[in-house]
Amino acid sequence: MFKSGHFVADNLGELRETQVQPNGVDLTVDAVFEQTEPGRIGRDGKTVGERQELDPEDGHYSLEPGGYIVRYGEQITIPDDHIGFLYPRSSLLRNSCMLDTAVWDAGYEGRGEGLLEVFHEIELERGARIAQLVLADAAHEESYDGSYQGENL
Numbered sequence: 001m002f003k004s005g006h007f008v009a010d011n012l013g014e015l016r017e018t019q020v021q022p023n024g025v026d027l028t029v030d031a032v033f034e035q036t037e038p039g040r041i042g043r044d045g046k047t048v049g050e051r052q053e054l055d056p057e058d059g060h061y062s063l064e065p066g067g068y069i070v071r072y073g074e075q076i077t078i079p080d081d082h083i084g085f086l087y088p089r090s091s092l093l094r095n096s097c098m099l100d101t102a103v104w105d106a107g108y109e110g111r112g113e114g115l116l117e118v119f120h121e122i123e124l125e126r127g128a129r130i131a132q133l134v135l136a137d138a139a140h141e142e143s144y145d146g147s148y149q150g151e152n153l
């Protein structure tokens, strides 16, 4: 079963009232990066490629078509017995952009990242809401203890 927006909000850091939605919490864009060097995914590990942080102009990012890594502004905790899913705000899709996301594991804490695909130039204000995090009940044996634990806190 999916939890309410207020339940999700109780597991995040400081929020604005407008971020709490009926079924989840909207996440904001805190930083945007362009990858500059290749990463590597091997059978026994991975390396994230170098990236360069973009400077917002007058508080806005003007993004040309391409792929960008975004860091969310909220401090996220996925509580035990839950799993998190993140969806793009539909206004992104309606503006020819997409946010690609992965599974948020029980026990994860941090300010996570996603891949923003831009198919048509878009202006994003730093701090604008771009995604929605939802939580569902989930069974698990272990909790997240990977290399991204505690990232960007």
Ligand SMILES: O=c1ccn([C@H]2C[C@H](O)[C@@H](COP(=O)(O)OP(=O)(O)OP(=O)(O)O)O2)c(=O)[nH]1
Pocket: 086, 100, 101, 102, 103, 104, 105, 106, 108, 111, 112, 113, 114, 144, 145, 146, 147, 148
């Ligand atoms: O879109 C997402 C989805 C998840 N996460 C966070 C929460 C998740 O628990 C953690 C690790 O994700 P995943 O397990 O998919 O990463 P991995 O590449 O398998 O790394 P690890 O080996 O550390 O598990 O990253 C994000 O930042 N962005």
